[in-house]
Amino acid sequence: MTANSRNGRPAAGRPTLLGQNQYGKAENRVVKITRDGDTHHIKDLNVSVSLSGDMEDVHYSGSNANCLPTDTTKNTVYAFAKEYGIESAEQFGIHLARHFVDSQEPIHRARIRIEEYAWDRIGTSDSNSKFIGADEVQHSFVRRGQEVRTAQITYDGEKWQVFSGLKDLTVMNSTNSEFWGYVKDRYTTLKEAYDRILATQVTGVWRHNWTSDDQRMPNWERSYEKAKQHMLDAFVETYSLSLQQTLYQMGARVINGRSEIDEIRFSLPNKHHFLVDLEPFGLKNDNEVYFAADRPYGLIEATILRDGAEPQIPVDMTNL
Numbered sequence: 001m002t003a004n005s006r007n008g009r010p011a012a013g014r015p016t017l018l019g020q021n022q023y024g025k026a027e028n029r030v031v032k033i034t035r036d037g038d039t040h041h042i043k044d045l046n047v048s049v050s051l052s053g054d055m056e057d058v059h060y061s062g063s064n065a066n067c068l069p070t071d072t073t074k075n076t077v078y079a080f081a082k083e084y085g086i087e088s089a090e091q092f093g094i095h096l097a098r099h100f101v102d103s104q105e106p107i108h109r110a111r112i113r114i115e116e117y118a119w120d121r122i123g124t125s126d127s128n129s130k131f132i133g134a135d136e137v138q139h140s141f142v143r144r145g146q147e148v149r150t151a152q153i154t155y156d157g158e159k160w161q162v163f164s165g166l167k168d169l170t171v172m173n174s175t176n177s178e179f180w181g182y183v184k185d186r187y188t189t190l191k192e193a194y195d196r197i198l199a200t201q202v203t204g205v206w207r208h209n210w211t212s213d214d215q216r217m218p219n220w221e222r223s224y225e226k227a228k229q230h231m232l233d234a235f236v237e238t239y240s241l242s243l244q245q246t247l248y249q250m251g252a253r254v255i256n257g258r259s260e261i262d263e264i265r266f267s268l269p270n271k272h273h274f275l276v277d278l279e280p281f282g283l284k285n286d287n288e289v290y291f292a293a294d295r296p297y298g299l300i301e302a303t304i305l306r307d308g309a310e311p312q313i314p315v316d317m318t319n320l
């Protein structure tokens with residue numbers, strides 16, 4: 001019987017052979033928070049496992065006797081984050097690759113690919129902030145890489161409308177976020193959270209009240225930097241009971257701190273980080289190892305206005 005004549009059916013045409021093959025779970029998003037007292041450290045990795053070895057049967061006959069499930073390779077990534085920690089991508093990859101090859105006879109080769117996303121501590125302009133330890137915020141992070149600054153200018157020969165904004169400003173608080181006391185109906189399964197990660201990728205658009213050449217023009221560069229810093233300060237300092245509350249605080253801080261801005265609109269995806277259940281592996285997950293889900297995500301959007309100001313920022317400007 002040739003390899004592809006399963007069920008006794010003769011192979012059509014020429015016999016075929018299995019060539020190079022590999023398998024595993026790709027893109028395991030693991031976030032490890034190490035809590036050193038009030039100072040937290042993040043490791044944020046995207047880990048792809050690819051195994052190869054004696055895998056003829058699983059392809060030819062469907063026998064899974066040599067096949068370690070890809071689901072197990074995923075679990076191993078999360079369990080190892082707890083058991084060995086994540087010192088570096090290389091160290092973590094070496095542990096994993098050695099484990100798969102040494103513990104599973106049919107597996108002869110393991111390839112672990114890792115992307116690491118760097119986070120910096122958020123600097124705050126508020127030197128009295130109670131969250132600053134040694135000049136740095138202890139549990140608030142911004143993902144490395146510059147945000148994209150945006151602007152839209154409209155002129156009808158008489159009046160100006162100037163919107164400024166930003167997108168792709170990704171921030172995280174590794175504590176000081178809760179979510180509970182919400183409506184529960186027969187479809188609600190979400191567990192109340194009393195200490196969760198709060199992370200979002202900020203898109204914001206704000207409107208300047210400079211509308212005519214007769215007015216003094218704002219210093220646009222300075223205005224942008226200050227508005228951004230107000231948002232970050234509010235993100236850091238708000239003890240959050242919901243992303244909605246944090247959003248409002250961010251907007252209110254900009255409006256209160258910048259007299260040239262009358263309106264600001266945010267679109268904030270709730271970048272969910274789910275605690276991984278490590279109990280089946282005999283491990284306790286003490287708010288350390290998270291699965292960073294990319295979709296679906298909550299999407300929280302709102303405009304904050306100076307009292308008496310007319311809303312002018314289109315609803316769809318922040319979710320392009």
Ligand SMILES: O=c1[nH]c(=O)c2[nH]c(=O)[nH]c2[nH]1
Pocket residue numbers: 179190241242243244270298
């Ligand atoms: O901050 C949050 N706001 C919500 O409206 C919501 N809904 C949800 O499931 N989780 C969260 N978190």
